[in-house]
Amino acid sequence: MEETPLYERIYAIVRQIPPGKVATYGQIAQIAGGCGARQVGYAMAALRSGSHPDVPWQRVINRHGKISIHDPFGKYIQRQLLEQEGVKFDENDRVNFEIFGWIGPP
Numbered sequence: 349m350e351e352t353p354l355y356e357r358i359y360a361i362v363r364q365i366p367p368g369k370v371a372t373y374g375q376i377a378q379i380a381g382g383c384g385a386r387q388v389g390y391a392m393a394a395l396r397s398g399s400h401p402d403v404p405w406q407r408v409i410n411r412h413g414k415i416s417i418h419d420p421f422g423k424y425i426q427r428q429l430l431e432q433e434g435v436k437f438d439e440n441d442r443v444n445f446e447i448f449g450w451i452g453p454p
Contacts, residue, residue: 354383358391359400361453365407367433369450370443372411379452389416406430407450413442 352360357380365371373385373392380388392405406429410416417423427437435448443449 354380354387355391355394357381358383358388359403362392362403362405362408364453365404365450367404368435368448370407370409370413370430370435370445370448371450371452373408373416374411375450375452376408385411407433409443413445415441 358376361376361379362371373388376388377383377385388408392408395403395405406426415423415426417426427441430443431437435443437443
C-alpha cells in the first residue's frame, strides 16, 4: 500500500478546518505525523502556485495566534479572509484560540 505524500496529508487536514476557526502549524504537523511546523509552513507557501485552490490556507496561523506571513500584502489578505469568516483579532493582532481555535478532526 502506498503512503499519501506529506503535502497531500497536510492539505487534507487543513481542508477540515471549518470557517471561523484556526489551527496552528504545529497542530497540523502533529495530526499529519512525520513532520514539523516548519514543513507545514512550506506546504502552505507552496499553495501560492495556485495548486489546490480548495485548501483554506488562511486558517493556519502560528502558535502565538498571529499571522506568520512576512509580506505586508500577504498578511493583509490572510487577515481579511479570516475576518470575513468572523475571526477576530485583539489589539496585539492575535487570535484567541479559546474562541477561534479548531480542536482537530473528529
